[in-house]
Amino acid sequence: MNSLTRRRFLAASGVTATVAAGAALGWFELIDRARTDPLPTNAHVLVLLTLYGGNDGLGTVIPAADPAYQQARPDLAYAEHEVLPLREGLGLNPGMTGLKKLWDDRHLAIVRGVSYPQPDHSHFRSMAIWQTASPTDPLPTGWLGRWLDASGSDPLLAVSIGPVLPPMLAGATTAGAALPLGGLTLPQGALGRAFTALGQPAPGEPAPQAAAAAAVTDLHRAVTAFASAVNTTAKNTLTARATNGVGGGALAAQLDVVARCIEIGAPSRVYCVSLGGFDTHADERSTQQRLLNQVDSAVAAFLDRMATTDRGRKVVLAAYSEFGRRVAANASQGTDHGTSGPVLIAGQTVIGGFYGDQPSLTDLNDGDLKTTTDFRDTYATLLAKVLDTDPARILGPGRTVATYL
């Protein structure tokens, strides 16, 4: 599979049932609330970047100085002089010069060996675990959805950029809002008036039909408020998708919309963005470097922009993937599904450095890296330090809050 998307995961997840309702909220509500009820300038904001497909952690934070790495991946490995040096024999992928600068400025935390007990090699199961924060039992709610439930049930507190809501934003009673890119143009005249009328709810109609009507109403509200900014962004996004099917341009465009939302004082505390294509079973080196470079340029530009405003300086960006990849390369200059990987956390309030132990390349679990950091501890830290929420309410007891925030 070359491009795992939120839409795909949505289809495979058990969390879909509650999703439609929140998706009916859109740009109009956001812009209206930014005017009437703006986010306080001292509130922290989380931007969560999901890398779909299983990003190779060993190709991201690279143990280039470890002979075991060179031996496990004779055709794939980066030489020591090729990587962007960090510390402890580790280096960033050569495509990540922007994040290297953040590291040097001590605004990038690298949490190492992050996964969950008994890792699952299915994209869909593993992503469901990450998004629900439940490694053992399937849960019908996402971790940020439960946070929405616990935070006053306001869908605009957590928004996703793009047409489909990721399951992590679906709570038991509240779903975050999915804000679409593009398509914000409408017919005028009699047809425009008639189209508006189609959005009226009709008593007793089936739920999917009601959802279709609600989408029409939402569209009309949104167009009047947010069309020019979003349509510019959407044009860039569509162009990027058309050229390479995934598009760092797509990620840059999503982050551009997030930046606008934050700058106008939108009420959201959480923004979800994503990039797919990390399932590098074959020809990994060039594909991953291209993708990581797209992540790097989009994220670095976004954080540079954020550093220029009061609200922006409160932003924390966290990037994760559903799993890393097998230590040994396969025969196709790629790697198969693996286990733990690094989580990257960046922003002006982040205390840079390494957190958690680097998994051994020789003490493996059936060919896979061991886990040194439970992913729920990362969530716990974000909940406690960014979202001002007791992690136990969302994740259950026993979690450890880290010190990078």
Next chain:
Amino acid sequence: MRLKRSASHLRVFRLSSATALNIFKVAMSPGAVAGPRAEEPADRDALRRLLQRLGLGPRPGELDRAVKVGFAATLEGLLHPVGADAGLVSTPVPVFGLEPTAPGAKPGSAARRAVNQQVAARAMELQAWWVDRMAAVDAPLPERLAWFWHGHFATAIGKVRSAPMMLAQNETFRRLGAGDFRELARALIVDPAMLVWLDGAQNRKGRPNENLAREFMELFTLGVGNYTETDVRQAARALTGWRVNRVTGTASLLAAQHDPGPQTIQGTTASLDATGFADLVVARPESAEFIATRMWTRFASTTPPGPATLAALTAAYGPRRDITALLHAIATNPGFRDPAAVLVRQPVEWVVAMLRALRLRPSALPAPAQRALRAGLTQLGQVPFDPPNVGGWPSGTAWLTTAAAAARLTLAQALTPHADLTLVTAAARPARVDATAALLGLSTLRDRTRAALDGLTDNPPQLVALALASPENLVSG
């Protein structure tokens, strides 16, 4: 007892099949011919579902004809079409020449760009052909099933980069998609496009690539939770050695790169090859339940089948893994008629139903309308032969977004001016809303929609476009 009864049912259906196909043929010519009345009372809502879900949406007159002959005969006509299909004959598969190549050309060079343009043009030709075919056929089920299996064994041309290989896979869905699932699975696991798509062509003895083995079990045959990580690694060994020739578009097994095993998969130890592995997993009871549930949720209801329904479906599917028998069991299950079992139409289903209701053939449209059709499918997020990933497209309300609402109206507006709307224009203005609903085969319109449409009765193309974008037409109710 059960077997006996279903066998005799089948015989009765077969006798009426020639009549049943007439539903679809007669509709081609105006002026319906009365068919024999079925014994059971006609059920218009159930028949609408049947024509929308096992078919590709009714053409004008087809729903009325189906009501006349009844549910059983209509279903039989769908499942066992007989006679020539003029729409099929008029949409022959495209013939592609050799794969464009530029040996040694550097990335970014003019030669490479020219190749990329040719590859993209061939992909667009293939995509346009299939939509045209789906709009044209008299007997819709083979195309409907090819569409379903394309979503199930989701393979994307963006990575395969070969229109002929994607077409060959598509023809396999058409050839085997209503028969024995074992044969379909055996064909797909060594299908050249699939081997490229899931890296099966790079899987060799000693250094396996697990991608195809895993997704074959997780997404194609068993479902997550019904296999182990050991199964994946062992299955990858069984699938080693296949190579794809991009020039001929064929796959072959290189014995020297195949791991002869033995492998232990799902508790069975044997020297397994691709066919042996496919047969092993498809024979598992979990596979029958997985396939039955998948088809149920796409054809009948987003609510998964209860235990009794699932038992009935898997019994019909049987050890012969009979897809047509499974479809028959789904359509005749009481749950198929449950008023709550409303399905959201996926974009391609919505587009094809529109083309059939308006009797439009994309290939006959002027170029701007063809471009609008292509752009519409792209904006709606569903371009044939280009699923987002191996999991295929979602179903349900994920499609009902604000952006899609705008894209649907834009596309409908681009197409209705080219349609024959005589049924609407011939009606007096106060009757035009009902005439539009009849043209599209819509059930009851809500007051909200009726009021909206009332404002457009002086402009039939806009009237029909808005009805196409109405909430009532976005679901199979």
